Amino acid sequence: MSSAYKATSQASLHVSVNGAPEITVKLSNKPPFLPNxxxxxxxxxxxxxxxxxxxxxxxxxxxxxxxxxxxRWDVWFQGATHSVVVTDPNAKKSKSARRDSAAKSASNxxxxKAPMPGTILQIKAAIGDNVSAGQTLLIMESMKMEMTLNAATAGVVKEIRCQNGQMVEMGAVLIQIQPDTTQPNT
Amino acid sequence: MAKKGSEQQPIQKVLIANRGEIALRIGKTLQAMGKTVVALCSDIDITAPHVVAANEVIHLPGNTSAETYLQTEKILAAAKAHGVDAVHPGYGFLSENADFARACQDSGIVFIGPSPEAIDAMGDKIRAKALMQTAGVPVVPGWSGDSNTPLDVLSKEAEKIGYPILVKAAAGGGGKGMRLVHQPSDLAAALEAAAREAQKAFGDARVFLEKYIVRPRHVEFQIFGDAQGNTVHLFERECSIQRRHQKIIEESPSPCLTPELRTKMGDAAVKAAKAIGYTNAGTVEFIVGQDGGFYFLEVNTRLQVEHPVTEMVTHMDLVRLQMLIAEGRSLPFTQSDLQQDGHAIECRLYAEDPQNQFLPSTGKIVVYRPPEGPNIRMDSGVREGTEVSIFYDPMLAKLITWGKTRGECLSTMQWALQNTVILGVNHNANFLQQILHHPQFIIGNIHTHFLDEETLAPLQATQNLEAIALAAGIASLQNSGSQSLPGQSQSSDRSKDGSQDDHNPWLQGGEWRALASVPSRSEGRPS
Known part of the structure; x- marks a missing residue:
């Protein structure tokens, strides 16, 4: 069945390899080759x-x-793994909509948030604390490695959503910070 | 331990109290020797390679190490129920737990390793150092004492030793509970962090201080002792390439040892082993200064992660030797029978993201193709479909190559790494390649700060982005056709693809053509 093509299909996709500018790839599931x-x-x-x-x-x-x-795909080619994002410009969900939703979820x-799944070792802040940018708020552990999570910006601790010893999923919000608007934010 | 004189004790059934690649590797030798292998298994390891390969399985409910592979009482009870003759602890977990070794002994089960007394003596790094000093083995200057020693006394001791200093866990190993301190103002925080990590990892918060040797090399000697009192070394392993005190590339012979220094250090290693009446396999670790001075670091009372490089250059199976000794037989050779043949290198493949602070990476291994060929060995604990979890060490596999010369061995390793395909989790293969291609590594000029001090150059990347784009494009089209709802793809369950879904033309044929690839409108066009 490998060579029995039922229909000719063509597609045009936008592809970004390792963060490089997108290229458009036109694909066909049927011969002939183009000259080039x-x-x-x-x-x-x-x-x-x-x-x-x-x-x-x-x-x-x-x-x-x-x-x-x-x-997003990982592609192994010539001895290395490459990170590739494929977008179909004709897909129902437009690229800009996708970009917006992505921007929303990964907002500043x-x-x-937990950078990876793991266990909370120590919470170094309490609700209402004034924290400065870079201050260590939490220590967690994953796969036997400790990591410290620091405040990205100055602010006030609004909510603590985890406790010592708790296992958390990647991306889980652990501590909510109300940013300090009196300080210039970058 | 074969402690009771030289009486022989045949071993038929062995419990491997470990998981992953080392459990598999030990099991292979045991099965080749005709032994019955009993495996341990946590909930998520139910289909793990080490469990599948075993002859019998003991299930330990739960997933964390504490609930499962560290459950000494449950493990011992199950071992008795299964009628095992011996326990092989591997490395990590219970391998250096003297109480466990003692409990095995008391139950009439052979612990494949040194005596509990030797584990105790070497497990306490402070005692070990004192013992070695007495035995005439050179040690690094340092301070140790009561855990309640006030900070100002410790500060004075640190000044006396001279910065930089290392804060190390008394019960430590593997870089856990260790902190490097460059200046007095950082001492307090380092002491606190090291003690906390040590408490967590080893249940013992005691720490000690040690002079930090600038640009040292880490060179360790494999030792073996039998119950008859014969002690030999199987030469050195150079383990200087470390990241955060964790070894990642090891080799034998060490490119920095002269034959004279090798003899001197080997003699010291044997002296160290004899000082504690060491039996079975162990490793005497030294650090070597730029001037060739060497100092005792510690004795690891277990089979090491990096033991394969020794196996490759001595053509011996270290697990087989461990079994002989555990059965009370004597070593089948003397020191003068031993020599190093050729060169071996080991690279540790970890599920971690070098692009993102080396954070461990979890997920399902979707593609796993280890390299194959002459002089290539891959000790893996995973296979295609394995879920890499947060519960255990992120090491996926060890890649080991052999060559007649270091150069030959190195180029085989470079080829082997280039032909290792692991997709589904992030890993460090490319990072390892960058080290292997570094000019200083190539000439063997390495030390334990290598990765901190040297800049790794990116490998020459392929220019053929179109090819990669094409492959991803086709994979994406196949995938989007094999699912009913966009954005809900299950990449890992595609084995049934191709046989169904007549509506997706991308799944029908076996071939696709790239018609053209051009820059997208948004970028790359002249305005």
Whole structure:
């Protein structure tokens, strides 16, 4: 069944590799090559494929989705892993909408969030405390490593949403900070 | 421990009180020797490679180390219930727990390691140092004493030793409970942090101070002692490439040892082992100054993570030797029979993100293709589909290569790392490559501050971004067709892809063509 194409499909995708400016990739699931056709790809199943360029040189490639929301992929190619974001300009959810929602979730909030799943070791602040930028507010542990979480900005501790010994998920808000608006914020 | 004279005690069934790559590695030798392997298993490890490979399994409910792999009483009770003859503790967990070793002994179960007395003597770093000093093994100047010593006394002692100094956990190891202090004003905070970490990691908050040798090398000697009183060393391992006091690249022989220094240090290691009547496998760690002076650091009373480099250059199976000794047999060779052949390097692959402060990375390993070839060994604790959790050490695997010369070994390692595919979690393969390509590493000019002082250059990156974009584009199209709702993809469950979903043309054929790739409108166009 590998060569029995039922229909011709074409797609045009915007792709950013390792944070570089987006390029547009036009793909077809059916021959023929364009005269300047750069490559063709043979799926080997699973997450593996073979890229074959116009001269017949081939490279193994592996791809793995890392973030479904962002459609971010890790691609192993020529001995290194590359981070790739793929956007379909024709998809229902427009790119700008996606960007807005992404911006919203990763806002410059001064709240202290768990950078990874782990256990809270020590909370070094109390509700109502005035904290300065860089001040250590919390110590947590993950995979036997300790890490300190510091205030990104000066402010007042509004809420503490964790306790000593508690296991927390990545991204969980641990301490809410009311930023100090009297100080210049960067 | 084969402590009771030289009576022989055949071992048939062995409990491996560990998990991950070391449990697997130990099990392989045991099974090759015809022994029965009993594994321990926490809740999430139920399908872990070390559990699958075993002959019998003891399930310990829970997931944290404290609930499972550190549960001495449960483990011992289960060992008895399963009728095991011996326990191999691996490294970490209970490997240096003298009480556990003693409890095994009292239950008539052989603890595959040194005697509880030797573990006790070496586990307390303060006592160990004093003992070695008495035995005539050179030690680093330092201070140790009562844990209630007031700060001003400690400050004076620190001044006497001279900054920079190290604050270390008395019961420590693996870099835990250790702090480097450059100036007096940082001493108090370092003492507090080290004590807290030590309390947490070892249940013992005591710390001591030690002079910090500038740009030292970490060179350790593998030792073996049998119950008959024979003690030998299996040469050195150079472990100077460390990040936050954690070894990440090890090799043997050390590029910095002359034959004379090797002999001197080997003799000192054997002397250290004999001073405590050491049996089974151990490691005597030294630090070596730039002037070639060497100082006793500690004895690790267990099989080390980096033991494979010794195996590669001595062509010996250290676990097999451990078994012989545990059965009360004598070492089948003497020091003069031993020599180093060629060169071996080990790289530790960790699930961590070098781009983001080396934070441990969790998640499912979606693609796992270890490199294969002559003189390449990969000791893995994971496979495709393994969930890397927050509960245990983030080490995924150890990659070891051998060559006739250091250069040959190094280029094999570079090739092997380049052909290691691990996707699904972040890892340090690229970081390791950067070290291996550093000009100072290549000439063997390394020390324990190497990673702090040297700048690692990014590897030459591929120019072929189109190829990467194409591969990701196709993967994305396949994925978006295999799911019903956009944005709810399950990348890891794609094994059924291709056989169904006739509506997604990207899943039908086996080939795709790139028609063209051009910069997007927004960027790259001349305005």
């Amino acid at each position: 056709g750069t490559a063709h790809y043979v799926a080997l199943g699973g997450h593996e494929g073979l890229l074959i360029d116009a001269d017949g040189k081939q490279e193994r490639v592996f791809a793995c989705l890392r973030d479904a929301q962002e459609n 909030s001064p709240d202290i």
